[in-house]
Amino acid sequence: MLDIRGITLTFNKGTVNEKVAISDLSLNVNDGDFITIIGANGAGKSTLFNAIGGTFITDSGSIVLDGKDITLTPEHKRARSIGRLFQDPMKGSAPGMTIEENLALAAGHGGWLSAISKKDKERFKKCLRQLNMGLEDRMQQPVGLLSGGQRQALTLMMATINPPKLLLLDEHTAALDPATAEKVLELTRSIVEENHLTCMMITHNMQSALELGNRTIMMNAGRIIYDVSGKEREGLTVNDLLEKFRETSGKALDNDRMLLGL
Ligand SMILES: Nc1ncnc2c1ncn2[C@@H]1O[C@H](COP(=O)(O)OP(=O)(O)OP(=O)(O)O)[C@@H](O)[C@H]1O
Numbered sequence: 016m017l018d019i020r021g022i023t024l025t026f027n028k029g030t031v032n033e034k035v036a037i038s039d040l041s042l043n044v045n046d047g048d049f050i051t052i053i054g055a056n057g058a059g060k061s062t063l064f065n066a067i068g069g070t071f072i073t074d075s076g077s078i079v080l081d082g083k084d085i086t087l088t089p090e091h092k093r094a095r096s097i098g099r100l101f102q103d104p105m106k107g108s109a110p111g112m113t114i115e116e117n118l119a120l121a122a123g124h125g126g127w128l129s130a131i132s133k134k135d136k137e138r139f140k141k142c143l144r145q146l147n148m149g150l151e152d153r154m155q156q157p158v159g160l161l162s163g164g165q166r167q168a169l170t171l172m173m174a175t176i177n178p179p180k181l182l183l184l185d186e187h188t189a190a191l192d193p194a195t196a197e198k199v200l201e202l203t204r205s206i207v208e209e210n211h212l213t214c215m216m217i218t219h220n221m222q223s224a225l226e227l228g229n230r231t232i233m234m235n236a237g238r239i240i241y242d243v244s245g246k247e248r249e250g251l252t253v254n255d256l257l258e259k260f261r262e263t264s265g266k267a268l269d270n271d272r273m274l275l276g277l
Contacts, residue, residue: 016048016080016081018044018078022066022075024071040238050214051224051230052231053221054235055234060185064185080180100184102187104167104170107173118135118169119131236264240264
């Protein structure tokens, strides 16, 4: 589904602040893969998503999504086939617009500018019911009134209402309280499964990284240092991941949030 070949991405090239954030990275994501991504601070995880999503164009290498070379495709065009969620629940939905208007925009059926059809309203209600947060009875309320967890769940729904070819989740539960984070993770699991989505999720929670999805990738200094799936992944523990990091990078994992979560 996604074929990344030898991409490099450098910030502030040619200046004293030059930083190679992604270094000759290759990755093949299979159709239906759900990959969890962990790694050191500044390893390049978010930059990898920004490269895939088109926020930054890579210096070299190629990115092919579903057979189409998107290496130079602008971000807004990639957004048609790549859904993204960020850590901040305030991103991704419009606070002044109602829940149904936000969903209508996400579904590509206009927003507040055009009337929302009865059929769409019914469809949105059915989707919202799945969230089990009572939002189906608040469809005319502005999104700004929702809690962080409700808003993130809604954003997840918006990003998948027209199933994307690829869903990128960048620590999308990190800003939520533990119980709400768990709920949104469970929702993520069911939405990905039901829609057979191809998904990549950055997380600082190593336990979630092993529990969710079918494959885990570890990054350090702009490279993938460990890529595990199948039988080998099934038996892995968080301690094994820490040991693997030490083995492959020659140092202890220095991601403060990851270690705090242990
Ligand atoms: N817009 C930018 N301009 C300059 N440098 C940047 C920019 N974005 C990221 N970087 C640098 O690139 C490197 C990779 O950053 P990135 O945010 O991708 O890491 P990360 O693995 O997501 O880290 P974390 O787990 O700490 O969020 C870091 O050294 C970071 O400081």
